[in-house]
Amino acid sequence: MRVVLAEDLFLLRDGLVRLLAAYDFEIAAAVESGPELTRALAELRPDVAVIDVRLPPTHTDEGLQCALAARRDRPGLPVLVLSQHVEQLYARELLADGNGGVGYLLKDRVFDAEQFVDAVRRVAAGGTAMDPQVIQQLLSRRSAADRPLGGLTPRELEVLELMAQGRSNAAIAGQLVVTERAIAKHTSNIFAKLGLEVSDDDNRRVLAVLAYLDRDR
Amino acid sequence: MDTRSRDSRDAGGRTRAVVTAGARGLALAVVALTGSITLFVLSVVSIALVPLGIGIVTTPWVLTGVRAFADWRRLVAAQWCGVRIPRAYRPLPEGASPWGRAFGLLGDPATWRDLGWLLVDMTAGFVTALLPAALLIYPVEGFALAAGLWRVFTDGSRVGWWYGFVPVSGQGSALLAGLLGAALLAAAYVLTPPLLRCHFLLTRAVLSPGQGELAERVRVLTETRRDAVDTSAAELRRIERDLHDGAQARLVAMGMDLGTVEALLDKDPARARELLAQARRNSVEALGELRDLVRGIHPPVLAERGLGDAVRALALRLPVATEVSVELDGRADAPLESAAYFAISEVLTNAVKHSGADRIWVDLHHVPEDGGQLRIAVTDNGRGGAALGAGSGLPGIERRLGTFDGILAVSSPAGGPTMVTMEIPCALS
Numbered sequence: 001m002r003v004v005l006a007e008d009l010f011l012l013r014d015g016l017v018r019l020l021a022a023y024d025f026e027i028a029a030a031v032e033s034g035p036e037l038t039r040a041l042a043e044l045r046p047d048v049a050v051i052d053v054r055l056p057p058t059h060t061d062e063g064l065q066c067a068l069a070a071r072r073d074r075p076g077l078p079v080l081v082l083s084q085h086v087e088q089l090y091a092r093e094l095l096a097d098g099n100g101g102v103g104y105l106l107k108d109r110v111f112d113a114e115q116f117v118d119a120v121r122r123v124a125a126g127g128t129a130m131d132p133q134v135i136q137q138l139l140s141r142r143s144a145a146d147r148p149l150g151g152l153t154p155r156e157l158e159v160l161e162l163m164a165q166g167r168s169n170a171a172i173a174g175q176l177v178v179t180e181r182a183i184a185k186h187t188s189n190i191f192a193k194l195g196l197e198v199s200d201d202d203n204r205r206v207l208a209v210l211a212y213l214d215r216d217r
Numbered sequence: 218m219d220t221r222s223r224d225s226r227d228a229g230g231r232t233r234a235v236v237t238a239g240a241r242g243l244a245l246a247v248v249a250l251t252g253s254i255t256l257f258v259l260s261v262v263s264i265a266l267v268p269l270g271i272g273i274v275t276t277p278w279v280l281t282g283v284r285a286f287a288d289w290r291r292l293v294a295a296q297w298c299g300v301r302i303p304r305a306y307r308p309l310p311e312g313a314s315p316w317g318r319a320f321g322l323l324g325d326p327a328t329w330r331d332l333g334w335l336l337v338d339m340t341a342g343f344v345t346a347l348l349p350a351a352l353l354i355y356p357v358e359g360f361a362l363a364a365g366l367w368r369v370f371t372d373g374s375r376v377g378w379w380y381g382f383v384p385v386s387g388q389g390s391a392l393l394a395g396l397l398g399a400a401l402l403a404a405a406y407v408l409t410p411p412l413l414r415c416h417f418l419l420t421r422a423v424l425s426p427g428q429g430e431l432a433e434r435v436r437v438l439t440e441t442r443r444d445a446v447d448t449s450a451a452e453l454r455r456i457e458r459d460l461h462d463g464a465q466a467r468l469v470a471m472g473m474d475l476g477t478v479e480a481l482l483d484k485d486p487a488r489a490r491e492l493l494a495q496a497r498r499n500s501v502e503a504l505g506e507l508r509d510l511v512r513g514i515h516p517p518v519l520a521e522r523g524l525g526d527a528v529r530a531l532a533l534r535l536p537v538a539t540e541v542s543v544e545l546d547g548r549a550d551a552p553l554e555s556a557a558y559f560a561i562s563e564v565l566t567n568a569v570k571h572s573g574a575d576r577i578w579v580d581l582h583h584v585p586e587d588g589g590q591l592r593i594a595v596t597d598n599g600r601g602g603a604a605l606g607a608g609s610g611l612p613g614i615e616r617r618l619g620t621f622d623g624i625l626a627v628s629s630p631a632g633g634p635t636m637v638t639m640e641i642p643c644a645l646s
Contacts, residue, residue: 054521061521085508085517088533089526108504111497141536 001124004046005030006037006063007082008055012107016050019110023117034062041070041077048124052107053083053090064090076101078123083107088214091134095210100203103129103166119166128166128206135164138213148194156193159186164209168202231406236353238409241297243350245416246343253338256283260332267319277318283331290338290420298410300417305426327426334423345416352405352412355381359398367391441619448617452514459510467503471496519558523548527558528579537569537577537597544582547645549591553621557591557641560614560625564595564637567610572599572635589644591623594636601633611637 003025007013010032017030029040033056041049049070055062067079080103081094094102103123109131110116119129139161143149152160162172169187173180187205191198194212199205256279263279266272284306294300307325322328334342358366359380367385371377376384380394381401474496481489511517519527525543532539548554561579568577574597584590603611615625623641 054517059520083517085512087518087530089518089530092533108501111501137534141533 001048001121002026002028002044002046003120004028004037004040004044004049005051006032006034006040006049006055006066007052008032009052012052016110019113019116020050020120023113025120033057034066037063037066038070041066042073045074048078048080048120050080050082050120053081061090064093068093071097071099075099076126078126079103080105080120080123080129082110086131086133088134088137091130092214095128095207095214098207098211100128100207101126104134105129105131106133118171122166127168127203128210130165130210132161132165135161135213138164138210142213151193152190156186156190159183160190160209163187163190163206164213166206235406235409238297238413239350239353239405241293242346242348242409242413242416243354245293245346245413246350249338249346250343252286253335253342256286257332257335257339260335264323267323273315273319277315277322280322280328280331283328283335287331287334287424290417291424294417294420298414298417300414300421302417302421303425330424330427334420337419337423341419342416345412345419349405349409349412349416352401352409356398356402356405359394359396359401362391363395363398365391367394437619441616441622444616445620456510456514459506463506463510464503467499467506471499471503474499515555516558519554524554524557525581527554528561528581531558531562531565532577532579535565535569535577537574539565539577539579541579542581545591545645546583549643549645553591553641553643556617556621556623557593557639560617560623560639561593561595563610563614564639567603568595568597568599568635571603572597572601572633574599574633574635583643583645588642591639591641591643593639593641595638596634596636599633599635600631601629601635602631603627603629603635603637614639 028044051063053063076099078101169183173183263275291302373387376386378385383394474492478489518530578596580594629635
């Protein structure tokens with residue numbers, strides 16, 4: 001799997017290259033600025049891009065803007081955006097095209113190499129990887145006013161949270177140490193309570209949940 | 218030859234300048250007398266009618282007229298004689314009620330200075346404006362008397378007319394009057410432009426903000442500077458303490474754990490693994506603490522996207538539904554953006570904590586008038602009753618904005634809604 005990596009700090013770029021190489025990713029390019037990233041995405045056509053939000057030359061949200069622009073040119077281009085802080089505002093912008101293949105994680109998540117690599121693979125496959133912090137923000141806003149969300153059992157809320165992060169039923173089952181069948185039952189309950197249409201496709205399902213959570217009240 | 222032609226050109230220019238100054242003086246005298254008497258009378262009547270209610274409507278109109286009149290004088294003072302008269306009116310809040318406007322205007326010391334100036338302008342101002350004109354016109358009468366006009370006033374046997382201090386009683390004294398006229402004309406040639414300047418200097422003396430106001434400004438600046446220094450010192454102390462007790466301590470613990478891991482790697486791999494996990498947890502928590510700290514110093518979204526999106530991101534974090542509308546065509550200076558952001562953040566926190574509102578609206582826009590103003594309004598549909606007084610956190614915001622000459626106003630009737638407006642002078646880039 002070919003990866004384009006954009007990170008301006010040498011230490012982190014180097015670490016990420018080593019980490020991804022250790023998990024058999026092919027590093028097509030590791031760049032350190034916005035213009036280089038745009039060129040690499042257009043010329044190398046990678047399977048997935050791992051991008052830091054803040055990049056030179058502006059040191060603002062250059063990385064995010066490059067990712068959004070690249071996805072406009074090539075809809076569904078898988079991008080995993082990393083940042084020192086997560087903002088629902090940015091998550092919303094990344095998810096806005098409804099195409100999937102989007103990840104948005106805190107840089108700290110790299111510490112857990114297995115989970116991080118799993119997230120990269122999921123995004124590359126057209127799935128979603130949302131940072132738990134984003135999901136928690138969404139959930140706490142929602143549950144403050146929303147009746148259906150209040151009607152979920154604590155276990156269902158737990159499943160909803162993991163599902164919104166982009167995990168598959170199998171992964172959720174593994175994490176909560178229950179059978180996949182039990183999780184499937186929880187998810188269909190959640191969808192019924194929230195009034196969402198059930199879908200067999202994992203990615204569609206995640207996007208529906210995220211759209212529901214981020215809907216304006 | 219060369220010199221002489223330049224001299225004659227200079228003389229021609231001087232004559233034109235003298236005549237222009239005289240004409241301007243005459244025009245000024247007429248306008249000063251009629252304008253200032255009319256406006257003064259209107260102002261006095263209008264202010265006297267304030268208790269009856271009519272004055273509340275008329276006073277802003279009349280006083281705006283007074284200001285326009287004074288502004289015109291400021292303009293000609295600068296254009297004609299290069300005399301700059303500073304303008305120091307307090308800004309009136311836009312959309313204020315007639316009541317608010319009337320009392321805002323009456324509360325401004327500049328208004329009373331304007332009214333005092335009208336009195337001076339109709340007397341001393343009139344005379345100083347007329348003088349340069351009179352110095353040019355009066356000699357004409359002297360020449361006319363000398364040329365034969367004296368015959369109209371006297372048959373030569375008695376004093377029939379006074380020209381200045383010369384009693385005109387015949388051709389001889391009429392010639393004397395003509396001589397005086399010539400002397401006056403010579404004086405006018407030298408004195409007319411400086412005399413007109415005198416008028417404007419007098420105007421400046423009366424119209425420019427006095428020592429008292431400067432002292433007041435100095436007091437305000439001293440106070441806001443001290444507040445700013447105090448606040449930033451307290452912030453630095455808090456940051457130091459947070460780093461010392463938080464991230465720094467965690468990094469120390471991590472280092473120790475890693476050292477122990479090194480020692481245990483061969484002897485007790487299971488325990489080493491445990492410590493490694495603990496070190497990783499510590500690093501995650503240290504990062505979390507640093508992140509919170511950074512957000513409190515300068516929120517990353519503010520650096521990345523500017524004030525509008527930073528407030529939008531802030532609104533998304535609130536447990537109360539918040540609508541944000543932004544109209545900014547650029548970015549303000551970083552310190553001002555940061556002050557505005559934290560002020561908004563504090564107002565929003567207040568609204569969430571105390572108002573019981575279930576909707577909040579934030580409106581951010583920039584108007585180019587008066588050198589640019591950033592206007593912020595935060596409205597909630599809660600129970601109201603918020604005041605600038607104790608415990609609300611609003612005085613803190615006011616101090617924060619004070620550093621930038623920003624102002625804060627709260628309208629919060631019992632039962633709501635609460636509206637906090639902030640206005641900060643600034644230009645966008």
